[in-house]
Amino acid sequence: MANTNKPFGFSPWKYRDGSPWNGGGNVYYIPTGDTNVYTIGDPVISAAGMDSNGVPQVAIATGTSTIRGVIVGVIPVAPSNSLVGSTLALESLIIPATKAKDYYVLVCDDPNVIYKAQMDNGTITGSAALSTTANKNCSFTVNSGTGTFSNAVLGAATINTTNTLNVKLFGLVIDPQVNAGVSLTGTTGQYAVYQCMFNEHEFIGNTAGV
Numbered sequence: 001m002a003n004t005n006k007p008f009g010f011s012p013w014k015y016r017d018g019s020p021w022n023g024g025g026n027v028y029y030i031p032t033g034d035t036n037v038y039t040i041g042d043p044v045i046s047a048a049g050m051d052s053n054g055v056p057q058v059a060i061a062t063g064t065s066t067i068r069g070v071i072v073g074v075i076p077v078a079p080s081n082s083l084v085g086s087t088l089a090l091e092s093l094i095i096p097a098t099k100a101k102d103y104y105v106l107v108c109d110d111p112n113v114i115y116k117a118q119m120d121n122g123t124i125t126g127s128a129a130l131s132t133t134a135n136k137n138c139s140f141t142v143n144s145g146t147g148t149f150s151n152a153v154l155g156a157a158t159i160n161t162t163n164t165l166n167v168k169l170f171g172l173v174i175d176p177q178v179n180a181g182v183s184l185t186g187t188t189g190q191y192a193v194y195q196c197m198f199n200e201h202e203f204i205g206n207t208a209g210v
Contacts, residue, residue, distance in 0.1 A: 021108070033099075156188060
């Protein structure tokens with residue numbers, strides 16, 4: 001029996017030293033003219049812009065992007081605005097494609113964070129067993145979110161040793177509630193939930209600006 005197909009994007013879990021993620025993030029800006037949908041768990045990249053107060057801009061990532069971080073929160077009003085008298089839509093966790101205003105998000109942009117993420121149900125490269133995927137790299141697919149959380153998933157067919165693939169797999173999340181139905185001898189991702197981190201990150205090494 002395979003896992004249930006219930007993607008959630010990239011969910012911060014812990015740091016490389018094993019300590020739990022502290023919930024931190026930095027504020028970024030998404031302008032009115034951006035036509036992408038954004039949800040919690042979506043990976044983003046830096047963009048060449050900032051708002052009138054100097055808050056840097058981000059854009060939705062692709063499966064081959066060098067990543068800036070992952071959206072972990074949507075801020076209900078611009079950080080420069082007073083909360084007094086403001087209408088606070090605290091239930092707004094999705095940023096729509098058609099935007100009536102600029103949006104601000106909290107992004108986990110620490111390159112040392114390990115995430116949980118779901119594999120798609122594609123066939124692993126070379127029809128290899130799932131047990132061979134630990135410590136390899138892969139890319140991901142960003143599907144437009146339709147619910148509260150991201151639909152981004154890891155790509156089983158992209159798993160390889162290639163050093164430019166932007167996600168590094170550690171192994172499965174050890175939790176019977178999420179991986180109880182996963183067979184390590186299987187040759188598909190089976191919606192397995194992995195622990196992983198970004199192999200191609202803007203804050204690792206010398207990367208170009210935008």
